[in-house]
Amino acid sequence: MNMTTYGWNEEWHRRWQEGRWPEELEPARIIGDFGSEFELAAEGGEYRGSLSGKYRHRLEAGGDYPGIGDWVAVRRPAGSRLLQIEGALPRNSAILRQAAGTVVSQGQLIAANVDTLFLVAALNDDFNVRRMERYLIMAWNSGAMPVILLTKADLCEDRERRIGEMESAAPGVPVHAVSALRDDGREQLESYLGPGRTVALTGSSGCGKSTVVNWLCGRELQRTQEVREDDSRGRHTTTHRELFVLPSGAVLVDTPGMRELQLRDDEGGLEQAFADIGLLAASCRYADCRHEREEGCAVLEAAADGRLEEKRLLNFRKTQRELLYQSAKEQKNKRKAGAASVKSGSRNAGRQSWRRDWEEN
Numbered sequence: 001m002n003m004t005t006y007g008w009n010e011e012w013h014r015r016w017q018e019g020r021w022p023e024e025l026e027p028a029r030i031i032g033d034f035g036s037e038f039e040l041a042a043e044g045g046e047y048r049g050s051l052s053g054k055y056r057h058r059l060e061a062g063g064d065y066p067g068i069g070d071w072v073a074v075r076r077p078a079g080s081r082l083l084q085i086e087g088a089l090p091r092n093s094a095i096l097r098q099a100a101g102t103v104v105s106q107g108q109l110i111a112a113n114v115d116t117l118f119l120v121a122a123l124n125d126d127f128n129v130r131r132m133e134r135y136l137i138m139a140w141n142s143g144a145m146p147v148i149l150l151t152k153a154d155l156c157e158d159r160e161r162r163i164g165e166m167e168s169a170a171p172g173v174p175v176h177a178v179s180a181l182r183d184d185g186r187e188q189l190e191s192y193l194g195p196g197r198t199v200a201l202t203g204s205s206g207c208g209k210s211t212v213v214n215w216l217c218g219r220e221l222q223r224t225q226e227v228r229e230d231d232s233r234g235r236h237t238t239t240h241r242e243l244f245v246l247p248s249g250a251v252l253v254d255t256p257g258m259r260e261l262q263l264r265d266d267e268g269g270l271e272q273a274f275a276d277i278g279l280l281a282a283s284c285r286y287a288d289c290r291h292e293r294e295e296g297c298a299v300l301e302a303a304a305d306g307r308l309e310e311k312r313l314l315n316f317r318k319t320q321r322e323l324l325y326q327s328a329k330e331q332k333n334k335r336k337a338g339a340a341s342v343k344s345g346s347r348n349a350g351r352q353s354w355r356r357d358w359e360e361n
Contacts, residue, residue: 195249
């Protein structure tokens, strides 16, 4: 096996050279994330690996921990097949969400260095346009290209209407309806699955991601479960993140389903996900219009005459408030951390001054 199998190319080689890594290190890609250990693809095969003590110490002082899809620099200790990760290359893209139960500034990596992100939703009773709008914000923030994949098309009697609803909620984003059971829609995805391309699948529990993985791979790689009949929801089938090589030569990342997507921050994703509202807002009377009660608001006028779905506008407002709140909270946390650092530095300076005086006397 060579590294091109997992997406290594001339661009990554150039970045490796620019990093001026020591000669004893070599590149590898994280293809499995199991918490304390990783599965790595390196020249010659697949290996287990873990963070070196020195690298872990640097990360604890501040830094992004590597995860599935990252290209890393590894060392091969003599007589061991367990590789040591000494660092990571800068990412092309990073799909992040807010880690549950943590402060705002702490994000959870879903996948790194992804070219295309398949946002998966099922065409059954769990079909939810508003939820997809949140996934689109995450996707646009990541740097990957979002593509909406509507699964279980064979179970939907009014698929064209639902496809239309999703297209209206995702301006400029490709929307494809597929059925793995009937092998329907595969040709629509071929342009995203070229050799060396990295694609990832994400979506809510029970949306059919694992079935899609098995379908695209042409064999049973992921265990699947039936969804509950009462609410069309399912349990997590995938419990960790793995990267697979497809017959087309693309590499694919499957991720655990999410019960709830907590958005971490906004780097333009809100504006791109709601681009139609942004276009309408350009005609508002006031530049700082909040699109709530202002006179001459073009967005409210569009909602009133049916050009803009009212539920979409309400979801835009709700998400905007959420992101503003998180941003303000994160800035507050940073100020607290900065103040604590200054206070700690002052104490240390005081101790050193006292020690110098004591030694001189």
